[in-house]
Amino acid sequence: AKKSGRDQAKAYTPLMQAEFLAKAQREHDFKKALANKEFVTYYQPLVDLKTERTIGFEALARWEITPGNFIPPDQFVALAEETGNITELTEQLLRLACRDALEWPSHITLSFNISPIQMSDKQLATRIMSILAEVGFPAERLEIEITETALLRDINVARLTLRKLKDEGINIALDDFGTGYSSLSQLCNFPFDKLKIDKSFIDTFQLNGKQEKAILAVLSLASALDVKVVAEGIEHVSQLIRLQELGCDIGQGYLLGKPMPQANLKKTVPWAIQD
Ligand code: C2E
Ligand code: CA
Ligand code: CA
Ligand code: CA
Secondary structure, three states: HHHHHHHHHHHHHHHHHHHHHHHHHHHHHHHHHHOOOOOOEEEEEEEOOOOOOEEEEEEEEEEEOOOOEEEEEEHHHHHHHHOOHHHHHHHHHHHHHHHHOOOOOOOOOOEEEEOOHHOOOOOHHHHHHHHHHHHHOOOOHEEEEHHHHHHHHHHHHHHHHHHHHHHHOOOEEEEEEEEEHHHHHHHHHHOEEEEEEEHHHHHHHHOOHHHHHEEEEHHHHHHHHOOOEOOOOOOOOOHHHHHHOOOEEEEOOOOOOOOEEEHHHHHHOOOOHHH
C-alpha cells in the first residue's frame, strides 16, 4: 500500500498537467512580450515631506496583457528570473525609464528596482553604465533600489557592485527595510543613501505604539548614519501628518500619488508648473 501511494504521488494528475501547461504558456507569452518589447514602466512620486514637493519618481514595471488587464510585476520579474531573461528585461525597462526621465525637470530623480538575483551579476554596474551612456541620462539622477535579500546572496559581489555604482555617482536605496534579516549590519557595511521603511510598518504604526517607536528608532539611526528615510505605502492623511511630525524625510504612497504612465505625469504632478 505504501509503494502504490508513492507511485500515485509521482503520477501526473490532470490538474498537474493543466498547471504545467499554464506555466509553459505563461513562459511562452513572456518571451514573446520581451521580444516585442511590450513591458512599460509607470512612475510613482517620491515626495519631500518638508516641502511637500515631488523630488523623484520610482519606476514600476507593468505588463498589460489585454487593455486594462495587468500581470503584477513581482510575477513577471519571477518569470524573467526563471527563464534566464532578467538581464534583458531590466535593460529594456531601464532604457525606457531613462528616456522618459530625460523629459522631466533636471532636479527630478529616477528610482529603479534591481532584482536580488542581479546582485550576483559581476557585469551589473557596467551594464547600467552603458545604458546611461547610450540614453544620455546623468548617473547622478539615478537611484537603484535593492532589497536586503539581494545583499545576502553574494556579499562580496554585491559590495563591489554597489561601490562601482556609487563611484559613478548613482545613489543606492535599501528597499523594504525592516522585513529582512540583518538590517543593522547591512546599513553600516554598505554605502546606502536612503532606506525605505516597508509599507507593513506604515500600515499599522498608529494602531500600535511599538511600531511608531520602531520608526522613531530607524529615523534616529538613519540620521546618525547620514541616510535619508522614505516611508512607503502612505494611504491616509493621518499617517502623512504623523510621519511629518516624526521628521521622516520622504514619503510615497497612494495618498501622494499612484503609479502612472509617463503621459499622465504632467497632468497630475505640480512640478510641471513649478519648473
Ligand atoms: P516595491 O519596490 O516595494 O514597490 C512598491 C509597491 O507598492 C508597488 O507595487 C507600488 O505600486 C505599491 N504601492 C505604492 N504605494 C502604495 C500604497 O499606498 N498602497 C498600496 N497598497 N500599495 C502601494 P507594484 O508596482 O505592484 O510592484 C511590486 C513589486 O514588484 C515592487 O515592490 C518591486 O519589488 C517589483 N518591481 C516593480 N517594478 C520592477 C522592476 O522594474 N524591476 C524589478 N526587478 N522589480 C520590480
Ligand atoms: Ca522599490
Ligand atoms: Ca518597497
Ligand atoms: Ca515591496
